[in-house]
Amino acid sequence: MxxxxxxxxxxxxxxxxxxxxxxxxxxxxLDGDRRWMLVDEASGRFLTQRAVTKMSQLSALWNSAGGLTLSSPGHTSLDVPLPDEDAALRGVTIWRDTPRLPDAGDAAAAWVSEFVGAPTRLVHMPLKRARxxxxxxxxxxxxxxxxxxxxxxxxxxxxxxxxxxxxxxxxxxxxxxxxxxxxxxxxxxxxxxxxxxxxxxxxxxxxxxxxxxxxxxxxxxxxxxxxxxxxxxxxxxxxxxxxxxxxxxxxxxxxxxxxxxxxxxxxx
Missing domain, CATH: 2.40.33.20 (PK beta-barrel domain-like)
Structure with a gap:
C-alpha cells in the first residue's frame, strides 16, 4: 500500500x-511553505543556498499567525510578525518574475543582514500576490x-x-x-x-x-x-x-x- x-x-x-x-x-x-524570502537590498534579487551556502543552517519556523521565528547558531533568535500585505512593498526578482512584496521591516533586515554578511531584506508573499x-x-x-x-x-x-x-x-x-x-x-x-x-x-x-x-x-x-x-x-x-x-x-x-x-x- x-x-x-x-x-x-x-x-x-x-x-x-x-x-x-x-x-x-x-x-x-502546504500552509506557510516558502512564503518568505531573502533578497539583496540593492538589487532585490532573491538569495538562496546557491550564493549563500550557510542558509542551509538558517531556521525560520512558521507560526499559525503567519509570522516567523528566525534562528541560527551564534545568533539571537528573532520573532518577525507578518507584515501588512499592502504596506512597504519592495520590488524583487525571483527568476523571471518581478513581484512587489511586503517588506518585513528594519529589525528583520538587520538580523538577516548580519547573518548573510551583506545588506539584505526579508520579504513575504501573501496569497493575493502569488506568481x-x-x-x-x-x-x-x-x-x-x-x-x-x-x-x-x-x-x-x-x-x-x-x-x-x-x-x-x-x-x-x-x-x-x-x-x-x-x-x-x-x-x-x-x-x-x-x-x-x-x-x-x-x-x-x-x-x-x-x-x-x-x-x-x-x-x-x-x-x-x-x-x-x-x-x-x-x-x-x-x-x-x-x-x-x-x-x-x-x-x-x-x-x-x-x-x-x-x-x-x-x-x-
Missing part, C-alpha cells in the same frame, strides 16, 4: 526544513508562492534508496527538499504518475524536477560534498535534455489537510 511517509515545509525559501506530522493545504501548497507557474505545464491559472516553479515536490522513498545504492552511501532526503515523501512504490514509479489523491485532496503531476548543485550541500552541516555527490551520479543515470531529474512537481486541486501515514491512491 502506498502511504505518505513524510511531510516537509520550508517557510523561508532556501532555509531549513520543518518536519511535520500534519499540515493544511491552501491553493499555494503563476511555468507556462506550458499545468493550467494557466496554477499559482505558486516563492518556490522555484511549483507549489509541491514529491519524491518516492524507494527512489532515494536507489540513488543511495548507486552513490555508495546513504543520501539524506532533505538534500532534495521535497514536501511529500511516498513509501510503498517502486523506485521512480512517480515518473509515470499523472494524478493522485491523498486524503480528500487530489494532485496533478505537472513536471519532473531538474536538480542542481544544491543537492551536494549536506543539510546537517551546510558543507558541499567534495565528490559532487549525489549530483554527479544523478547526471550519470537520470540525465535528460532538460537536466538530471529527481522527483515530481505537483499542483494541488483544492484545499484540505494532510497527515503522515495517510494512504495514497494513484488515479492516473
Amino acid at each position: 502506498l502511504r505518505l511517509s513524510a511531510l516537509y515545509r520550508y517557510p523561508l525559501k532556501s532555509g531549513k526544513a520543518e518536519s511535520l506530522q500534519h499540515s493544511g493545504l491552501d491553493k499555494l501548497g 503563476t507557474t511555468q507556462s506550458g505545464y499545468g493550467r494557466d491559472d496554477d499559482q505558486v508562492a516563492l518556490a522555484d516553479g511549483y507549489p509541491l515536490l514529491l519524491i518516492g522513498q524507494a527512489s532515494l534508496e536507489d540513488l543511495s545504492e548507486k552513490v555508495g552511501r546513504p543520501m539524506e532526503m532533505l538534500r532534495f527538499r521535497p514536501n511529500l515523501v511516498i513509501e510503498g512504490a517502486d523506485a521512480f514509479a512517480e515518473d509515470g504518475w499523472k494524478r493522485l489523491r491523498i486524503g480528500d485532496v487530489e494532485f496533478r503531476v505537472v513536471k519532473p524536477c531538474a536538480r542542481c548543485i544544491l543537492t551536494t550541500i549536506d543539510p546537517r552541516t551546510g558543507e558541499r560534498s567534495a565528490d559532487r555527490e549525489p549530483f554527479a551520479t544523478l547526471n550519470g543515470y537520470r540525465k535528460t535534455e532538460d537536466g538530471a531529474m529527481f522527483g515530481q512537481n505537483l499542483v494541488n486541486d483544492g484545499v484540505g489537510h494532510l497527515e503522515v501515514g495517510m494512504p495514497v491512491t494513484i488515479l492516473e
Whole structure:
C-alpha cells in the first residue's frame, strides 16, 4: 500500500526544513511553505543556498499567525510578525518574475543582514500576490508562492534508496527538499504518475524536477560534498535534455489537510 511517509515545509525559501506530522493545504501548497524570502537590498534579487551556502543552517519556523521565528547558531533568535500585505512593498526578482512584496521591516533586515554578511531584506508573499507557474505545464491559472516553479515536490522513498545504492552511501532526503515523501512504490514509479489523491485532496503531476548543485550541500552541516555527490551520479543515470531529474512537481486541486501515514491512491 502506498502511504505518505513524510511531510516537509520550508517557510523561508532556501532555509531549513520543518518536519511535520500534519499540515493544511491552501491553493499555494502546504500552509506557510516558502512564503518568505531573502533578497539583496540593492538589487532585490532573491538569495538562496546557491550564493549563500550557510542558509542551509538558517531556521525560520512558521507560526499559525503567519509570522516567523528566525534562528541560527551564534545568533539571537528573532520573532518577525507578518507584515501588512499592502504596506512597504519592495520590488524583487525571483527568476523571471518581478513581484512587489511586503517588506518585513528594519529589525528583520538587520538580523538577516548580519547573518548573510551583506545588506539584505526579508520579504513575504501573501496569497493575493502569488506568481503563476511555468507556462506550458499545468493550467494557466496554477499559482505558486516563492518556490522555484511549483507549489509541491514529491519524491518516492524507494527512489532515494536507489540513488543511495548507486552513490555508495546513504543520501539524506532533505538534500532534495521535497514536501511529500511516498513509501510503498517502486523506485521512480512517480515518473509515470499523472494524478493522485491523498486524503480528500487530489494532485496533478505537472513536471519532473531538474536538480542542481544544491543537492551536494549536506543539510546537517551546510558543507558541499567534495565528490559532487549525489549530483554527479544523478547526471550519470537520470540525465535528460532538460537536466538530471529527481522527483515530481505537483499542483494541488483544492484545499484540505494532510497527515503522515495517510494512504495514497494513484488515479492516473
